[in-house]
Amino acid sequence: xxxxxxxxxxxxxxxxxxxxxxxxxxxxLLVELFTQIGRVNSVHMPKDKLTGLHSGYGFVEFLDVNDxxxxxxxxxxxxxxxxxxxxxxxxxxxxxGSGSLDVGANLFIGNLDPADVxxxxxxDTFSAFGTIIRPPKIMRDDMTNQSKGFGFVSFDAFExxxxxxxxxHNQYLCNRQITVQYAFKKGTxxxxxxxxxxxxxxxxxxxxxxxxxxxxxxAAANPHREFLSTKTxxxxxxxxxxxxxLFATSAPPSMGARNPLNASVPIPMPPALPPGAxxxxxxxxxxxxxxxxxxxxxISVHNYN
Numbered sequence: 001x002x003x004x005x006x007x008x009x010x011x012x013x014x015x016x017x018x019x020x021x022x023x024x025x026x027x028x029l030l031v032e033l034f035t036q037i038g039r040v041n042s043v044h045m046p047k048d049k050l051t052g053l054h055s056g057y058g059f060v061e062f063l064d065v066n067d068x069x070x071x072x073x074x075x076x077x078x079x080x081x082x083x084x085x086x087x088x089x090x091x092x093x094x095x096x097g098s099g100s101l102d103v104g105a106n107l108f109i110g111n112l113d114p115a116d117v118x119x120x121x122x123x124d125t126f127s128a129f130g131t132i133i134r135p136p137k138i139m140r141d142d143m144t145n146q147s148k149g150f151g152f153v154s155f156d157a158f159e160x161x162x163x164x165x166x167x168x169h170n171q172y173l174c175n176r177q178i179t180v181q182y183a184f185k186k187g188t189x190x191x192x193x194x195x196x197x198x199x200x201x202x203x204x205x206x207x208x209x210x211x212x213x214x215x216x217x218x219a220a221a222n223p224h225r226e227f228l229s230t231k232t233x234x235x236x237x238x239x240x241x242x243x244x245x246l247f248a249t250s251a252p253p254s255m256g257a258r259n260p261l262n263a264s265v266p267i268p269m270p271p272a273l274p275p276g277a278x279x280x281x282x283x284x285x286x287x288x289x290x291x292x293x294x295x296x297x298x299i300s301v302h303n304y305n
Contacts, residue, residue, distance in 0.1 A: 010041070010042060010044075010059070010061045011041075011061060011065070012089075012090055013065050013068070013089070014041070014061055014062045014063065014064065014065045014067070014068045015059050015060065015061045015062070015068065015089070015090045016034075016059070016060045016061075016062070016068050016071050016072060016075075016087050016088065016089065016090065017057065017058075017059060017086075017087070017088050017089070017090040018030065018057060018058050018059070018060055018075075018085055018086070018087055019056065019057040019085070019086035019087075019088075020056065020057075020083050020084060020085060020086045021045075021054065021056050021057055021058060021080070021083070021085070022080060022081035022082070022083050023053060023054070023056075024081055025045075025054070025058075025080065025081065026045075027043045027044075027045050027058070030043045030045070030058055030060055031043050033075075033080070034060045034062075034071060034075070037062075037067055037070055037071040037074060037075065038062050038063070038064055038066075038067025038068075038070065038071070039062060039063040039064065039067065040060060040061070040062060040063075041061045041062060041063050042060075042061045043058060043059070043060050043061070044058060044059045044061075045057070045058035045059075046058070059090055068089065071087060072087050072088060072089065075087045076088075076123060076135070077118075077119050077120035077123045077124075077135060077136070078120065079118075079120065084118070084119045084120055084135065086135050102133060102134075102154060103156065103157065103158065103215065103218065103219035104158075104185075104210040104211065104212075104215035104218075104219065105154065105155040105156065105157060105158045105160065105161035105210065105211070105219070106152060106153075106154045106155075106161075106182065106183045106210045107126075107152065107153045107154070107155070107161055107164060107165065107180055107181065107182060107183060108150065108152060108179070108180070108181055108182065108183040108184070109122065109126075109150060109151050109152065109153060109178060109179070109180055110149070110150045110178060110179035110180075111149060111150070111176055111177060111178050111179050112138065112147065112149050112150060112151060112173070112174075112176065112178060113149075113173070113174040113175065113176045114146055114147035114148070114149055115147075116174040117138070117147065117151075117173060117174050117176075118138065118147075119135060119136045119137070119138055119151070121173075121174075122136035122138065122151055122153060123135065123136050125168070125173065126153045126164055126168070129155070129160050129161075129163045129164040129167065129168075130155045130156065130157060130159065130160020130161070130163065130164070131155060131156040131157070131160065132153060132154065132155060132156075133154050133155065133156045134154050136151055136152065136153045137151055137152045138150075138151035139151060139152075152183055157219065158211065158215075158216050158219055161182070161211070162211075164180060165180050165181060165182075168180045169181065181209070182209040182210040182211040183209065183210055184207055184208065184209055184210075185208045185209065185210055
């Protein structure tokens with residue numbers, strides 16, 4: 001759909017990178033999918049010159065930058081042909097690179113329900129605490145693709161990861177009490193990459209987790225901290241930087257009378273009438289109860305009065 005010239009001159013701020021695409025996905029399908037978010041200007045999927053197959057990713061350019069930001073919020077981790085989409089701003093890699101966003105605020109999430117908890121649910125749950133810098137990862141069996149019951153979430157700041165641990169550790173997710181703590185550092189186990197599961201050991205046999213004082217000092221001196229304070233969400237856009245933790249526990253006394261059947265549900269008072277206005281007419285009296293009886297081929301209505 002997009003020519004090479006159009007690709008070179010596209011608006012990077014309004015362009016989304018869409019990764020982890022199934023081989024069956026086409027440019028027309030991406031257009032149809034992302035048109036639900038906003039007006040799409042172009043779609044480009046790099047393809048192999050010999051086979052004609054795409055490389056598992058593409059770029060969607062919107063006419064409006066706000067539509068691109070909204071697409072990252074809505075479409076990240078949505079499954080397309082059983083694969084969770086990875087949607088981010090394509091301009092981020094040129095500005096800072098995703099590696100520079102990793103300060104070590106990496107969390108281990110354990111005791112996950114293998115059947116009900118997927119990457120999308122982890123993203124929706126933990127993105128409320130801060131900016132997630134990469135798609136959440138659930139470790140799966142190589143043969144069956146079945147979840148192993150644990151995964152990892154990475155934030156761009158320790159304030160967000162600390163808050164996630166405080167709020168979610170030992171809480172229930174899909175009827176299971178989950179474990180939320182800092183993941184082990186790279187090299188502390190033979191696990192997966194930079195973040196490994198429980199049981200890893202560092203030099204000398206002692207486990208070493210993320211969240212150390214040294215990591216926090218380096219994170220505070222991160223030269224991209226100012227950039228992160230203005231760009232929020234997955235890989236730099238979308239999710240609110242400060243999570244919403246202000247929840248109402250009771251209604252203020254000015255809300256009016258209380259419902260006698262349920263004291264926790266307030267009943268709002270009707271608005272005051274303007275000067276000179278007539279009050280509304282009273283409600284009509286209730287109709288007397290009736291009894292409907294069916295006898296042979298006719299229906300008779302009898303009043304109880």
